[in-house]
Amino acid sequence: MLTVYGRANSSNSAKVFWLLEELGEDYELILTGRSFAPTDTPEFLALNPFGKVPVLRDGETVVWESNAVLRYLAGRKPNALWPADPAGRSLADRWMDWASISLTPPMTRLRKARADGKPGSEADLAAVINAAKALDTWLAPRSFLAGEKLSLADIAAAPSVYRWFRLPESSLSLPALARYRDRLERNEGYVRHIRSALG
Ligand SMILES: N[C@@H](CCC(=O)N[C@@H](CS)C(=O)NCC(=O)O)C(=O)O
Numbered sequence: 001m002l003t004v005y006g007r008a009n010s011s012n013s014a015k016v017f018w019l020l021e022e023l024g025e026d027y028e029l030i031l032t033g034r035s036f037a038p039t040d041t042p043e044f045l046a047l048n049p050f051g052k053v054p055v056l057r058d059g060e061t062v063v064w065e066s067n068a069v070l071r072y073l074a075g076r077k078p079n080a081l082w083p084a085d086p087a088g089r090s091l092a093d094r095w096m097d098w099a100s101i102s103l104t105p106p107m108t109r110l111r112k113a114r115a116d117g118k119p120g121s122e123a124d125l126a127a128v129i130n131a132a133k134a135l136d137t138w139l140a141p142r143s144f145l146a147g148e149k150l151s152l153a154d155i156a157a158a159p160s161v162y163r164w165f166r167l168p169e170s171s172l173s174l175p176a177l178a179r180y181r182d183r184l185e186r187n188e189g190y191v192r193h194i195r196s197a198l199g
Pocket of ligand 1: 010013051054065066067
Protein backbone atom coordinates (compact mmCIF):
# COMPACT_ATOMS: atom_id res chain seq x y z
CA MET A 1 0.00 0.00 0.00
CA LEU A 2 1.27 3.46 -0.91
CA THR A 3 1.23 6.16 1.76
CA VAL A 4 1.12 9.87 0.99
CA TYR A 5 1.92 12.55 3.55
CA GLY A 6 0.27 15.74 2.38
CA ARG A 7 -2.85 17.85 2.38
CA ALA A 8 -5.49 18.62 -0.24
CA ASN A 9 -4.84 22.38 -0.29
CA SER A 10 -1.11 21.97 -0.98
CA SER A 11 -0.49 22.49 -4.69
CA ASN A 12 2.43 20.06 -4.67
CA SER A 13 0.39 17.38 -2.90
CA ALA A 14 -2.54 18.01 -5.27
CA LYS A 15 -0.42 16.98 -8.25
CA VAL A 16 0.31 13.66 -6.57
CA PHE A 17 -3.33 13.05 -5.65
CA TRP A 18 -4.39 13.73 -9.24
CA LEU A 19 -1.78 11.35 -10.65
CA LEU A 20 -2.76 8.61 -8.17
CA GLU A 21 -6.33 8.97 -9.40
CA GLU A 22 -5.23 8.79 -13.06
CA LEU A 23 -3.27 5.63 -12.28
CA GLY A 24 -6.15 4.10 -10.28
CA GLU A 25 -3.84 3.55 -7.30
CA ASP A 26 -5.19 3.14 -3.77
CA TYR A 27 -3.24 4.90 -1.07
CA GLU A 28 -3.33 5.85 2.54
CA LEU A 29 -3.29 9.61 3.19
CA ILE A 30 -1.64 10.90 6.33
CA LEU A 31 -2.79 14.50 6.58
CA THR A 32 0.41 16.49 7.12
CA GLY A 33 1.47 20.14 7.00
CA ARG A 34 -0.10 23.44 8.10
CA SER A 35 -3.01 22.64 10.48
CA PHE A 36 -2.43 18.88 10.21
CA ALA A 37 0.46 16.76 11.51
CA PRO A 38 3.61 18.88 11.89
CA THR A 39 6.47 18.60 9.43
CA ASP A 40 9.22 19.68 11.83
CA THR A 41 9.28 16.55 13.98
CA PRO A 42 12.31 14.23 13.91
CA GLU A 43 10.03 11.48 12.52
CA PHE A 44 8.88 13.59 9.58
CA LEU A 45 12.32 15.10 8.95
CA ALA A 46 13.66 11.56 8.71
CA LEU A 47 11.30 11.12 5.75
CA ASN A 48 12.00 14.51 4.14
CA PRO A 49 14.94 16.49 5.53
CA PHE A 50 13.34 19.70 4.23
CA GLY A 51 10.09 19.18 6.17
CA LYS A 52 7.82 19.64 3.16
CA VAL A 53 4.88 17.79 1.71
CA PRO A 54 4.20 15.74 -0.32
CA VAL A 55 6.14 12.68 0.72
CA LEU A 56 5.41 9.24 -0.71
CA ARG A 57 6.21 5.98 1.00
CA ASP A 58 6.15 2.73 -0.98
CA GLY A 59 7.34 0.03 1.39
CA GLU A 60 10.97 0.83 2.18
CA THR A 61 11.12 3.52 -0.51
CA VAL A 62 10.50 7.13 0.50
CA VAL A 63 10.29 9.86 -2.15
CA TRP A 64 10.00 13.63 -1.66
CA GLU A 65 9.92 16.54 -4.16
CA SER A 66 6.55 16.42 -5.90
CA ASN A 67 7.88 15.99 -9.45
CA ALA A 68 10.17 13.18 -8.28
CA VAL A 69 7.10 11.59 -6.69
CA LEU A 70 5.17 11.95 -9.97
CA ARG A 71 8.01 10.32 -11.90
CA TYR A 72 8.37 7.52 -9.35
CA LEU A 73 4.66 6.71 -9.46
CA ALA A 74 4.40 6.91 -13.24
CA GLY A 75 7.55 4.82 -13.64
CA ARG A 76 6.29 1.87 -11.62
CA LYS A 77 4.14 0.51 -14.48
CA PRO A 78 4.14 1.39 -18.18
CA ASN A 79 1.56 4.07 -18.90
CA ALA A 80 0.90 6.83 -21.41
CA LEU A 81 1.35 9.61 -18.86
CA TRP A 82 5.15 9.28 -18.97
CA PRO A 83 6.23 7.54 -22.19
CA ALA A 84 9.09 5.06 -22.05
CA ASP A 85 10.85 6.34 -25.18
CA PRO A 86 13.44 9.02 -24.37
CA ALA A 87 12.09 11.58 -26.85
CA GLY A 88 8.49 11.29 -25.63
CA ARG A 89 9.63 11.26 -22.02
CA SER A 90 11.81 14.34 -22.51
CA LEU A 91 8.83 16.24 -23.87
CA ALA A 92 6.95 15.67 -20.62
CA ASP A 93 10.09 16.20 -18.53
CA ARG A 94 11.00 19.58 -20.00
CA TRP A 95 7.57 21.04 -19.23
CA MET A 96 7.67 19.60 -15.72
CA ASP A 97 11.04 21.23 -15.11
CA TRP A 98 9.99 24.46 -16.78
CA ALA A 99 6.87 24.68 -14.63
CA SER A 100 8.92 24.12 -11.45
CA ILE A 101 11.66 26.57 -12.37
CA SER A 102 10.10 29.28 -14.53
CA LEU A 103 6.36 29.32 -13.85
CA THR A 104 5.60 28.31 -10.27
CA PRO A 105 8.17 30.43 -8.34
CA PRO A 106 7.09 33.84 -9.76
CA MET A 107 3.44 32.76 -9.55
CA THR A 108 3.86 31.81 -5.89
CA ARG A 109 5.63 35.07 -5.00
CA LEU A 110 3.01 37.11 -6.85
CA ARG A 111 0.11 35.35 -5.15
CA LYS A 112 1.72 35.75 -1.74
CA ALA A 113 2.36 39.48 -2.30
CA ARG A 114 -1.21 40.03 -3.41
CA ALA A 115 -2.58 38.01 -0.50
CA ASP A 116 -0.64 40.44 1.71
CA GLY A 117 -2.29 43.40 -0.07
CA LYS A 118 0.83 44.29 -2.10
CA PRO A 119 1.05 44.52 -5.89
CA GLY A 120 3.93 42.05 -6.22
CA SER A 121 7.13 42.70 -8.13
CA GLU A 122 7.05 43.80 -11.74
CA ALA A 123 9.62 41.13 -12.56
CA ASP A 124 7.40 38.37 -11.19
CA LEU A 125 4.35 39.69 -13.01
CA ALA A 126 6.32 39.92 -16.26
CA ALA A 127 7.63 36.37 -15.77
CA VAL A 128 4.14 35.01 -15.18
CA ILE A 129 2.69 36.85 -18.20
CA ASN A 130 5.57 35.68 -20.40
CA ALA A 131 5.02 32.12 -19.19
CA ALA A 132 1.30 32.32 -19.99
CA LYS A 133 2.08 33.67 -23.48
CA ALA A 134 4.63 30.90 -24.06
CA LEU A 135 2.05 28.30 -23.03
CA ASP A 136 -0.50 29.85 -25.38
CA THR A 137 1.91 29.70 -28.31
CA TRP A 138 2.99 26.14 -27.53
CA LEU A 139 -0.56 24.89 -27.03
CA ALA A 140 -1.99 26.45 -30.21
CA PRO A 141 -1.31 23.36 -32.37
CA ARG A 142 -1.72 20.68 -29.66
CA SER A 143 -4.20 19.57 -27.01
CA PHE A 144 -1.85 18.98 -24.09
CA LEU A 145 1.69 20.01 -23.19
CA ALA A 146 3.35 16.85 -24.49
CA GLY A 147 1.02 16.30 -27.45
CA GLU A 148 -2.49 14.97 -27.84
CA LYS A 149 -2.70 13.10 -24.54
CA LEU A 150 -2.58 14.10 -20.91
CA SER A 151 0.89 13.56 -19.44
CA LEU A 152 2.87 14.22 -16.27
CA ALA A 153 3.66 17.64 -17.74
CA ASP A 154 0.02 18.73 -17.52
CA ILE A 155 -0.29 17.40 -13.97
CA ALA A 156 2.89 19.15 -12.85
CA ALA A 157 1.93 22.50 -14.41
CA ALA A 158 -1.76 22.34 -13.45
CA PRO A 159 -1.69 24.25 -10.14
CA SER A 160 0.02 27.24 -11.74
CA VAL A 161 -2.15 27.06 -14.87
CA TYR A 162 -5.21 27.05 -12.60
CA ARG A 163 -3.80 29.97 -10.62
CA TRP A 164 -3.08 31.96 -13.78
CA PHE A 165 -6.82 32.03 -14.45
CA ARG A 166 -7.42 33.39 -10.93
CA LEU A 167 -5.30 36.46 -11.70
CA PRO A 168 -6.95 39.57 -13.22
CA GLU A 169 -4.16 39.55 -15.85
CA SER A 170 -5.67 36.36 -17.31
CA SER A 171 -8.19 38.60 -19.10
CA LEU A 172 -5.39 38.88 -21.71
CA SER A 173 -6.52 37.16 -24.89
CA LEU A 174 -4.67 33.82 -24.91
CA PRO A 175 -7.15 31.55 -26.72
CA ALA A 176 -5.10 28.35 -26.86
CA LEU A 177 -4.40 28.55 -23.13
CA ALA A 178 -8.12 29.11 -22.46
CA ARG A 179 -9.00 26.07 -24.58
CA TYR A 180 -6.40 24.05 -22.67
CA ARG A 181 -7.94 25.10 -19.35
CA ASP A 182 -11.37 24.00 -20.67
CA ARG A 183 -9.86 20.66 -21.66
CA LEU A 184 -8.36 20.21 -18.19
CA GLU A 185 -11.73 21.04 -16.67
CA ARG A 186 -13.23 18.04 -18.42
CA ASN A 187 -10.92 15.80 -16.36
CA GLU A 188 -12.48 14.68 -13.06
CA GLY A 189 -9.12 14.37 -11.32
CA TYR A 190 -8.20 17.95 -12.25
CA VAL A 191 -11.56 19.22 -11.00
CA ARG A 192 -11.32 17.25 -7.74
CA HIS A 193 -7.68 17.77 -6.84
CA ILE A 194 -6.73 21.07 -8.48
CA ARG A 195 -9.75 23.28 -9.15
CA SER A 196 -11.78 22.33 -6.07
CA ALA A 197 -8.87 21.90 -3.65
CA LEU A 198 -6.65 24.91 -4.31
CA GLY A 199 -7.53 28.44 -3.33
N1 LIG B 1 9.71 21.69 -4.26
C1 LIG B 1 8.88 21.02 -3.29
C2 LIG B 1 8.08 22.07 -2.56
C3 LIG B 1 7.29 21.44 -1.42
C4 LIG B 1 6.51 22.50 -0.65
O1 LIG B 1 6.89 23.69 -0.62
N2 LIG B 1 5.44 22.05 -0.01
C5 LIG B 1 4.64 22.95 0.78
C6 LIG B 1 3.16 22.70 0.47
S1 LIG B 1 2.78 22.98 -1.24
C7 LIG B 1 4.84 22.65 2.25
O2 LIG B 1 5.25 21.58 2.63
N3 LIG B 1 4.55 23.64 3.10
C8 LIG B 1 4.67 23.49 4.52
C9 LIG B 1 3.49 22.80 5.15
O3 LIG B 1 2.54 22.40 4.47
O4 LIG B 1 3.51 22.68 6.37
C10 LIG B 1 7.97 20.00 -4.00
O5 LIG B 1 7.70 20.18 -5.20
O6 LIG B 1 7.57 19.01 -3.38
